[in-house]
Amino acid sequence: MRKFIAGLAMAGLVAGPLAALAQDTKFAQLGQELPTPNTYRTASGAPGHQYWQQRADYTIKVELDDTNQSITGSETINYTNNSPDVLSYVWVQLDQNIFEPNSMSNLTRTAELQKDIPLRAVEYMTREKFDGGFKISKVTDRSGKPLHYTINNTMMRVDLPSPLKPNQSFSFNIDWKHNINNQKTLGGRSGYEYFPEDDNYLYEMAQWFPRMAVYDDVNGWQHKQFLGSGEFALPFGDYKVSITVPADHVVAGTGELQNASQVLTSTQQKRWAQAAKSDKPVVIVTQEEATKAEKDKATNKKTWVYQADNVRDFAWASSRKFIWDAMNVNVGGKNVLAMSYYPKEANPLWGQYSTEAVGHTLKTYSKHTIDYPYPVAISVHGPVGGMEYPMLSFNGYRPEADGTYSDRTKYGLISVIIHEVGHNFFPMIINSDERQWTWMDEGLNTFMQYLSEQEWERNYPSRRGEPQDIVEYMKSAPNTMVPIMTNSESVLQFGNNAYGKPATALNILRETVMGRELFDYAFKEYANRWAFKHPMPADFFRTMEDASGVDLDWFWRGWFYTTDHTDIAIDDVKWYTIDSQDPAFVNAQVREQQNKAPKTLSQQRNLKDIPKTLVEMKPQLKDFYNSYDPLATTAADEQSYKQFMSQLTPEQKETLNSGLNFYEVGFKNQGGLVMPLIVRMQYEDGSEEVVNIPAEIWRYNNEEITKVFITEKPVVNFELDPYLQTADTDLSNNYFPRRMAPSRFEIFQQQKDNKNPMQRERATSSRNTTSGGR
Template sequence: MLKNILLLLGSVGLSAAPLLAQTPSIQNTNSGTDKFAQLGTELPTPNTFRTASGAPGSQYWQQRADYDINVRLDDEKQAISGTEDITYTNLSPDVLTYLWVQLDQNIYAENSMTTSTQTADLQPRMSFGAMDYLARADFDGGYKIESVKQKGGKALSHVVNHTMMRVDLPQPLQPKQSFTFSIAYRYNINDQPKLGGRSGYEYFPEDKNYLYEIAQFYPRMAVYDDVNGWQHKQFLGSGEFALPFGNYKVSITAPADHVVGATGTLQNPDQVLSATQRKRLAQATSANKPVVIVTQAEAEQAEKGRAKGTKTWNFVAKNVRDFAFASSRKFIWDAMGLKIEGKPIVAMSYYPKEGNPLWGQYSTEAVAHTLKTYSKRTIPYQYPVAISVHGSIGGMEYPMLSFNGYRPEKDGTYSASTKYGLISVIIHEVGHNFFPMIVNSDERQWTWMDEGLNTFMQYLSEQEWERNYPSRRGEPAKIVDYMRMDKSLQTPIMTNSESVLQLGNNAYGKPATGLNMLRETIMGRELFDYAFQEYARRWAYKHPTPADFFRTMEDASGVDLDWFWRGWFYTNDRTDLAIEGVKWYTVDSKNPEIENARKRQELNAEPKTLSQQRNLQDIKRTLVDNDKPGLKDFYNSYDPIATTEADKQRYQQYVKTLKPEQQKRLNEGLHFYEVGLRNIGGLVMPVIVQMTYEDGKQEIVNIPAEIWRRNNEQVTKVFVTDKPVVAFTLDPFLQTADTDLSNNAYPRKLAPSRFELFEQQQRPQSNPMQTQPSATQPAVPASSGATGGGTN
């Protein structure tokens, strides 16, 4: 440790204040953009629709789209056909002359923009799955729009532009008016394991059955709002969905032996369920553990048959932004009841036998747990059901219903990663009921607003599931590998969904980590939790933007976070704070007995040079040591560190000139440490300092990020302690995603790494003579055991 003694000449009363001031010479030297500049032009100007506080304005409005859908599932051709009546209500102050409808299935069309703009590399070896994906042009996908008509049957002019369709209105739609029109359509369902996608079918060759997870199955209204006008950015596959709220009445016709689960409440259980199933379902609504409605034995029996007829399942969903369903004769179905603020809700799961035993044990319990934990931290869940469906899709969300992956091995065993993967994906996808199904952000523009916020909530929910739950994302340390990557491999969080690099890290992990850092380190749990809940309350069943989130978090907490939004969301800067050096100062007490004793201790502690050490051995006695007469004088016995009576008298006279409080300062024994801090990564962060004292005890000091406000790159901070410090460490609990811990300690700490020992082996050499016998080299009989001259 570098140690300097501060000699205070003059009044000791001046010792503390000047030391605590920042050194003027290194202030006001920010290079480039000030990282504490307020977000001005980056955020839209507040208005009567969206206020500066982040709340909806007095004239906030949003459109409405109500649907009456009849859809048929063809289990022989794996196809969907349907008709829908859309009633679109113009609640904006604008006059509309056309409407935009989303045709998301068109990403599978022959002329798909998704396919034509997709880039890939060919490798010398290719899997059959990769080949199937590249050859997906063989699949006749996309919507076949059979008609677009207004109420009364008259055809409407319409133009299809890839995944968007413009419907021209026969007359302008005035504010507060509604318009009803109909669309008839059909499309072929994609083989999801082969072609990918957020919905599709999975085929089970063992029992020759299909499991359908069906979404984006109907032409859906695009959003028209005060921010973008029409949100009709093309769907290319990454940027998900922007949708208005409305009421849904949906009739699903499927094979008579299928079990259907869907968004909303089943309206005709007497027509589609047996008496036994209805009885079990009634029991499940008040059960505190899952009740099986369709058993595995019943599902296995259904797998063996093929009903010739059909059943139509009728569902109603109110105030939702979308609708999805699942259908299969393979489904086991269980459910349990719960109450959130007195409102009864049913948690359900649909899964094939291939999902057991995991699904029967964990799925519905995870659904219920998610609703409880999310409701506690955002808003109470208001919908009547929440459903988890198991199929080949890794995870996808819709109102009241989600598709989730992970299944055990065929023998029923499973790894820990499979178990926790299942629980996590269910928490995540069911959690999407809150973001963006209720807090309805624009996923087509900003993936992070639903995935990032939801991943953060998922982390909190996982930690309430089990102590030390192995969460993949949320803790700052888990984002470090991504943050330290080359910046050319990253994009800022505030990047459009279709242009993001590394979607998982960018839109899920980084924003979730940022929120966790806000909660634990920057704002504190109390302020963060209140502000986050206020955001959910303000924007439930509305369309928030990033600015609404940023402003609400600041407005409800009283914390200026512009520096954090700017650095974490708008740049690729990383956290790398370093301790550059430490200077140790103590007060010169002027007491000769104390100061001389200290000087003697330091003198005795000074190491002897190599020559001095060897001379002690080689020179047994010097000339003076032999007491030769005339060689010794005053200085041979003089002790310059000895305290004299004159020294004591001068000290007493000095003390009399001091005030009592100044006299106290002389003998407090305080230690002053000037710590040099540097921001290497560019991202300003709070400075968390752990001081380890000489006696082994430790103390944590949390310094807000504003320490960097006058100089974004380097500062010095003085710490005053009443006992010696032997080590300083930055971010000891890994709270800030610091990408280089090697410079976080002073004195520097060596971090052990590992290398693996192995016995070097010679690589087998190819020997064509062994595998391709010729006329000059006879083949070796298989029974001889000879190996020739090669190495086997």
């Protein structure tokens, strides 16, 4: 209903702090939640002037047993203590021990039995029968003298012969071996795949050697047990790794190949040199060469030597099935070799897309963070669906046996390569603690993956990043959710919590809360500050605020520390116009409203059922009021109006005659998460306007507020979040007047066609050819 604002007393209608409820914690600063700044980590989010981190350098020799699917290795670790602390022991990660029959991971795994269980699921449940885990044969100092060590599940403490003081180094040796898991049946982040058609294996090796744990200023030793979800916290160092394999195997490894002349043919070396200058993929090992190796199976061995500087880990892959292609990518004026290794079963999909996706990722990530600093970036296809290491990643997806593939497979391949290669930046370079905070690498990387996908192809079908894609998760039952700020091993709905929600939060920050210019600058500043260092959540939160000048504590609190969701409703709308005090104008408006007002049901029926009222039958009952018109303008009314107008200033007269519309709109926060209000108003003439209101509008009352909108044209409807920017979980209450929110349902055919579109097209073309094209 339209209402009138009397005279010029409009300001009193606008609700202010005095009318608000008491402030609660949603806009409280993150004080106790964040650690106290110090000389190692500053209040701005930058490393302090006394920041330090440890270093671990490795020399490793390993040999692959292609007959028994195992490796045997020896390593020398040179550990440097850059901390101000004296260390009496060091901790080493034994991640392969997750496959030990009595590992904590095996013993604490929960499962449910059903009537029908896939064979692969049964194999996975019986993984404790696999003789996995490290077999440590000796731990010695540089001179070969045994060191005392204690193995605690996936961690090993090595006691030092004398305390390791600040700025001192200590070298020690470890010899070990372990069986390689069948990744297709036992899962894991590495393993082998067996190809029965040609009786060959493809190996993807990760977490394959004892690795130093991180010792830092926040946690001391990060030696939380590896249970399967929380990945790895690792120090930086230089690696020299010698990998002995069957002579016909092709080996991909972290870093640069040091002995190409000993492991590649002269023709392959020429192709490799050509690839280093080409902006298109050049095949170094061809499919024909790989197929020949599959059949011949060499019995002698070769050793591939790789060198990697300033990396936090080392991974490799080996198979005689590998096709190998590469191309040059210019990143910030530096040449980087983008490469892919894959079996023939991956073609034609991998040959067309893999290396191009690697190069695209390096360019887009470098634009938003730091220039990619390493000399190579590799994508390997094998049994691991997606896993990341410095300069090298394992990626899934392959076409059907006939070479066709669905669009889901195509985009799945491109997305997983972007994601896993992108992990070079988070956390391989911006080296966060994955064991504790999965979101700091997976969430930030998924956000960057979304940006890269959108630069790959217009309207790329990204799975995560857009606010509407996280809505179903945000509506989950409270007992199935935990805050993002939860230890990695305790996260529920892992993919949504650690990947999707933080990625969506960053996209909302960029597009809706901060704007692209402020966000991009701050995000890039974070990457530059913490490249090759160990950032913590507080360092990210503080840097984003410090570099942008935007107070985001309310955002971190809501999105990262709670399980609240966005559900803001338009509760009510009241329409006011100014009472101009002109009796003729005001009375005419009131008369128009009365004439347009619908008759009640009783009034309509009385017109028929009561032919004449008593007064109509007896005119003598009429008096003054039967002919009185309260809306008729009198001389007294006109005189009063003239006197009122004579007291106004020109500006007040202009306001009085402006014809402005005042809308008091009520909003309710039903989901608990405070967010900006994006309000679209559609006017009577068909035009529209969008108003963006910062989230701080909720600072005095987190549950319900009113806002006055002043417009020159009448508004016919209001809509909240018209561009789906805030992950609002209920769109039905975002409209005034109310309207039905769109929904979808799918119609399933009783007989599902399992062919992908390429196969159906081929079948159709074949039928047309057979029938003469008719």
